[in-house]
Amino acid sequence: MPGKVNDEGSPLDERQREGIGRAIGRIPSGLFILTARHEDRRLGMLTSWVQQACMDPPMVSVAVHKGRPIMPLISESRRFGICQIAQGERLILRKFLSNNGDPDEDPFLGLEMIHDTLLAVPILANVLSYIECEMICHMDVEGDHDLFVGLARNGRYIAGEPHIHLREHGFKY
Numbered sequence: 001m002p003g004k005v006n007d008e009g010s011p012l013d014e015r016q017r018e019g020i021g022r023a024i025g026r027i028p029s030g031l032f033i034l035t036a037r038h039e040d041r042r043l044g045m046l047t048s049w050v051q052q053a054c055m056d057p058p059m060v061s062v063a064v065h066k067g068r069p070i071m072p073l074i075s076e077s078r079r080f081g082i083c084q085i086a087q088g089e090r091l092i093l094r095k096f097l098s099n100n101g102d103p104d105e106d107p108f109l110g111l112e113m114i115h116d117t118l119l120a121v122p123i124l125a126n127v128l129s130y131i132e133c134e135m136i137c138h139m140d141v142e143g144d145h146d147l148f149v150g151l152a153r154n155g156r157y158i159a160g161e162p163h164i165h166l167r168e169h170g171f172k173y
Contacts, residue, residue, distance in 0.1 A: 017171070024170025031163045033096055034062055035081035035108075035122040036073035042122045043070045044107045046096040048165045049145070050082055058152040060131060063145040071146065078135045080150055081121035086128035086160030093163075118154035128162055131155035 012020070029048040036043055049063035060082060064071055074080045085093055096107065112125035119132040133150025140146050167173065 021170040021172075022168075025167035025172075027170075029165050031085040031093065031165050032062075033083040033085065033092065033124060033127070034064065034070060035083060035124075036070050036077060036079065037121055038073040038077040041073060042106060042108060043073055044083075044096060044122060044124075045070050046093070050084075053149055059136070059149055060133060060152060061147055061149045063147055065145050074135055074148055075138060077121075079119045079121050080133050080135060080148065081117075081119075081123050082131045082133065082150075083124045083127040084129045085163045086126075087163045089126065089128075089160075089163065092124060092126060125158075127158060128160040129155065129157045 030050065032047050032050050033044045034047045034050075045064075045068060047062060047064065051061050053059040053061045062080070062082065064074075083092075092111065095111065108122050108124070114123040114125050114130070117123050117132055119134065121132055123130045123132065131150075131152050132154040134153050135148055136151050137149040138146060139149070
């Protein structure tokens with residue numbers, strides 16, 4: 001099973017797994033809403049695995065669990081948005097924690113949106129910052145998540161401080 005073997009290809013023992021899990025869980029991340037639109041469908045999901053990937057040109061990466069309904073929208077439109085959640089923001093967090101990514105439900109209904117976006121991806125108004133990305137790479141890394149890399153085409157810092165997220169264990173959300 002991917003992620004459960006050591007460099008010799010044999011399974012990790014419980015001590016190795018526990019040590020790796022505790023170390024990975026302490027890597028700090030933020031909380032973000034990954035957004036996408038294709039034709040008349042738009043979706044968003046809560047994610048924490050977002051990272052700057054390049055400075056010149058500016059790029060970011062985001063890891064998405066395989067099978068999430070947002071993946072085809074990103075692949076088909078070749079665009080995505082990243083909305084960073086500010087510390088203390090509860091409404092957006094609650095909305096996307098309770099949304100199971102139902103592809104027939106628009107998760108943005110009732111939320112304030114920014115409408116003058118460059119790439120026409122859904123961008124939430126009450127966030128710390130946002131980045132609009134053109135997807136340049138989609139990688140299946142042979143694990144339980146895929147990696148999307150996007151070229152930042154537009155973005156803005158709005159206001160606030162980032163919500164910092166630490167996990168107790170790297171093998172659990």
